[in-house]
Amino acid sequence: MNPQAAPTFATTVVLRKPYLLFLGEARHFSRAKTAFGLRDWAPEACIAQLSLPACEVSLELPEMTPAQAAEKGAGSLLIGIAPIGGQVAASWIPSLFAGIEAGLDIVSGLHSPLSNIPGLADAAAARGVRLIDVRKPPENLPVGSGRKRSGLRLLTVGTDCALGKKYTALALTRALQTKGIAADFRASGQTGIMIAGSGIPLDSVVSDFVAGAAECLSPDAAAHHWDIVEGQGSLFHPAYAGVTLGLIHGSQPDAMVLCHDPHRTHIWGSPDYPTPSLKIAIEQYLQAARLTNPKARMVGISFNSSALDDEQRARLFAETEAELGLPCFDPLKTSLDAVIARMLAA
């Protein structure tokens, strides 16, 4: 969100912006979600696109070779597509070598490490550029200390996984910055890291170090500065609640926003697990957060309301506000003024 403020501490992944976004031979928007997410949420970091002849999608950015992009100041060639099976296609490989030759770092969120591509690591070392697998956490993360840090923090949490915690955090950061309030988005997942240019992929951290990693993610800051921390998982998910709890404890949030999809009746991938009520979720998130920050407050509900029309949405928000006394919003549809007012009213 703010390349000038990129943290320099060694315990986060730090990327070199701006990016040349590699689209390969993507035939459909759905294969290039990473690239579109970057264009939408970090437009200042997207200098150009690079597509192969069979590519059928476009970001409507200038088309450049790696050499041209480097000339214009690009720092990295970023793989913006998710291939079927998660592997790098043979057709992409010349573009990756061309990126290295042009002096760009290569950034990937794919499952297989870039160093598995024969010769790529040697070429990068010879040219003095980096191969960065965004899924790989930094080395030497500490265990959590529980020490209270300066500055203010908001963490997005959810009744389930995959219902808008990242976009809610991005939208809050953008809205705060627009109002002139010092704020940074702190990324805990790979797409978020690419958008922010730095962060820690928390779900890939060894479990003993999750809270410590979350402490590194939002370090000491100025008294009125807000870190807006991207949430992970859900306390109500039978597989991922441990990651969520470590992130809560390490983030020490002063404020939390609860993200919810009103059409989700069961936990994602776990049909035997009903989603919790908002009331129960609020209680349990506050209880968890108050271990490391006794002043933690819930300040709003972020709805993924894309399936509702305006009248249905207005009714849902009014009913929920009446029941819970918290401002409701949809970060892609409605104003964030009320939640930000609540957040700033310490």
Next chain:
Amino acid sequence: MNPQAAPTFATTVVLRKPYLLFLGEARHFSRAKTAFGLRDWAPEACIAQLSLPACEVSLELPEMTPAQAAEKGAGSLLIGIAPIGGQVAASWIPSLFAGIEAGLDIVSGLHSPLSNIPGLADAAAARGVRLIDVRKPPENLPVGSGRKRSGLRLLTVGTDCALGKKYTALALTRALQTKGIAADFRASGQTGIMIAGSGIPLDSVVSDFVAGAAECLSPDAAAHHWDIVEGQGSLFHPAYAGVTLGLIHGSQPDAMVLCHDPHRTHIWGSPDYPTPSLKIAIEQYLQAARLTNPKARMVGISFNSSALDDEQRARLFAETEAELGLPCFDPLKTSLDAVIARMLAA
């Protein structure tokens, strides 16, 4: 506890018992806690000891060379000492090669991997034996499914770390087996894995897979069989609560025992964090466990009461039982009959 019942699924570390316990040049009991713990809790797995001339401690087991121990049926040479700094001393190395030459696996819980010792991995491969670093989790752990498994499970939990969760689980397993009740100790930490001969070092698992690893640790079993799962960390520890929660969710405990040290006023290593009351701890552990097992019950309190005399202990137990209605015991000092009766009364 029960070498005949060693699980064969590939998602746990499985050791070859019995052990030749290597004592090196230990000068004091405190450096050889692993070896003494094994002698006390897995005596049937300890066939002999191997000490170097400068060694000043003894397990009072027969002294054997690796070749002699192999002749008597040993499966592994196990490093039973914790050197200062966590590194293998040069003086030990000939004994490790001798163990390999005798056909023994080499088992280590040290920080630095055995394969860092020059030539050791090649020697092991040539002889067809394994170098096993007990801190290293198995590959290919799944994410948690939340699926309810057959059989019964008890998990030990704590108001803090390092106050008796492993010994409580071991004592409960031994007491159940003595009564003829089918039970297995399930180890989640390295010393426990050495005692059990199998298990998963949960604190070394990547955070996304902790609940899945805990599911693998206590697989489907006969309807009345008890798995007694060694707890890790504490929900009240600012660094490790995420590991604890993942272990709770994956273990799906039917019963829990809360471990407590009445002299511990603050969380281990975190002086700003007071230990919770037993009442609060019981409530929060039950809340956490009921996500994946709505029938979870707390069945007793295990006290580390070594600093109390008999009268003080009796008074503490009577007061706690009156307050909480749960049987109290010290696994190293008092009978486990009451907690086992509560555990079996479904």
